[in-house]
Amino acid sequence: MSLISTTGKYFLLMERVFVLPDRWKMFFRQFPKELEKLGLQSLPIVAIISIFIGFIMTMQTKLNTSNPLLPVYTTGLVTRDTLLLEFSSTILCLILAGKVGSNIASEIGTMRITEQIDALEIMGVNSANYLILPKIVAFVVMMPFLVIFSMGLGLVGGYFVGILTSILTTGNYLIGIQYAFVPYYIFYSLLKSMIFAFLISSIAAYYGYYAYGGALDVGKASTNAVVNGSILILFFNILITKLMLN
Amino acid sequence: MIEVKNVDKSFDGNHVLKDVSATFETGITNMIIGQSGSGKTVLMKSIIGLHRIDHGEIKYDGRNLPDMHMSEIRILRKEVGMLFQGSALFDSLSVLENVMYPLEMFSSSTKEEMTERARFCLSHVNLEEKAFHLAPSEISGGMQKRVAIARAIALQPKYLFCDEPNSGLDPKTSLIIDRLIYEITHEFNITTIINSHDMNSVMEIGENIIFINNGQKAWQGNKNEIFHVNNQKLNDFVFASNLYKKVRESNQQS
Structure with missing residues (x-):
């Protein structure tokens, strides 16, 4: 029953979010701020994680594919496909569910408990639309760029660890990351990440918007946003993969 | 009534x-x-x-x-204007922007007219000019209440x-x-x-x-x-x- 009512409340909130803004001027004032906050400010964490995952992916693949029967480009190929298919979309989004999801839930939750949302409602402003729409749109727009950035840095990280630890040659790695390349994987990954971006931002906004009580409850809303956002990402990952790759 | x-x-x-x-x-x-x-x-x-x-x-x-x-x-x-118990000023906006917010949402005035109206409301609640560009967290509780009153009366x-x-x-x-x-x-x-x-x-x-x-x-x-x-x-x-x-x-x- 709780799941049904929560789902119902979520869709009712989304119905209020996805209407034309009262003032486009206010939307376009808020939109770049959200691009910067949710997108650009996520670049450092995306960069660090992607480089290190590139490192470890290359090292692990090399360690586990040392059979002389396997071609020399295997390490590069496995690193590339892992990054393209799963890491730079799904795993990155799981990490961003923590960073961005908690940020959105706590920001909106704090506005709720300090009556700022009530103040907007009293003024006659559609608070759901004003507060949530720019966040969802900005994060969905920024996500493909973050994914491409992550893919690039992951591959660069893999290259450097291969060269620095002398487990790979430049030639073998470059052949590997180009071998049997399927451009559709990029499309699949970008589309998937945009859906995950929508889930992360809308679920976090939902938990923040309906937060009540005090600081402790904002913390709970933030935790719920991250946990439920992550579970839905995993669930939708299976669904999208089944639909797009089978 | x-x-x-x-x-x-x-x-x-x-x-x-x-x-x-x-x-x-x-x-x-x-x-x-x-x-x-x-x-x-x-x-x-x-x-x-x-x-x-x-x-x-x-x-x-x-x-x-x-x-x-x-x-x-x-x-x-x-x-309707409302003064909340905790003032409910928007953290991300300055004092002046808080008062201009309802005007920007609902009036068709020019930016200059809105600024003038917001300044009038703030001066009406005896808020000093130097506080206009501060964030709500940078002013005292009493000043926050005054800003909230100014915001509440901005749209008359x-x-x-x-x-x-x-x-x-x-x-x-x-x-x-x-x-x-x-x-x-x-x-x-x-x-x-x-x-x-x-x-x-x-x-x-x-x-x-x-x-x-x-x-x-x-x-x-x-x-x-x-x-x-x-x-x-x-x-x-x-x-x-x-x-x-x-x-x-x-x-x-x-």
Whole structure:
């Protein structure tokens, strides 16, 4: 029953979010701020994680594919496909569910408990639309760029660890990351990440918007946003993969 | 004028408001008083429309709120200003931007006109110019209340609601805020409703006082009548402090 009512409340909130803004001027004032906050400010964490995952992916693949029967480009190929298919979309989004999801839930939750949302409602402003729409749109727009950035840095990280630890040659790695390349994987990954971006931002906004009580409850809303956002990402990952790759 | 007739409100079977009827006149300060948990905040939030009432009428100059469609409520709310207990200023905006916010949302004025109006409102609540570009977190509680009042009057509302306007303020600042609300109400002929349990405020600006006890209206009158009422519940509330007991005694003697 709780799941049904929560789902119902979520869709009712989304119905209020996805209407034309009262003032486009206010939307376009808020939109770049959200691009910067949710997108650009996520670049450092995306960069660090992607480089290190590139490192470890290359090292692990090399360690586990040392059979002389396997071609020399295997390490590069496995690193590339892992990054393209799963890491730079799904795993990155799981990490961003923590960073961005908690940020959105706590920001909106704090506005709720300090009556700022009530103040907007009293003024006659559609608070759901004003507060949530720019966040969802900005994060969905920024996500493909973050994914491409992550893919690039992951591959660069893999290259450097291969060269620095002398487990790979430049030639073998470059052949590997180009071998049997399927451009559709990029499309699949970008589309998937945009859906995950929508889930992360809308679920976090939902938990923040309906937060009540005090600081402790904002913390709970933030935790719920991250946990439920992550579970839905995993669930939708299976669904999208089944639909797009089978 | 706002008329409340036979209003009932329950939460999960808990009957919070019981058949409350009251009239809030225009151009005077109307106060809702009562103990914590008596239902005064629920009454105010019901009048504003933040709570949907179970039964009764809430008429804004003849327009019945429970009968209104959401679009009509949103139009009505543009005529409403509200001062929240915690000021509810937007953290991400400066003081001036907070006051300009309702103007930017709902007026078709130019940027210069909006800035001028916001500055007028801020100067009307005696806020110094140097505070205009500070964030709400950088100013004192009393100043935040003044900014909230300035924001509430920016769109020249017909109705002003103040929820515990003095909470967390020292007596001197409380008096300034009370007088400010009183002056604004009279100057702009606004229907003002103040939710308070601060007896200093009641004695200072209570022109029409509604006492709520256990979800029911237990008394209605003004600050002068309150000393001569033979209502045990009201007397227990109003004269709980020794100071007001003595004030009543001296008042009755004179």
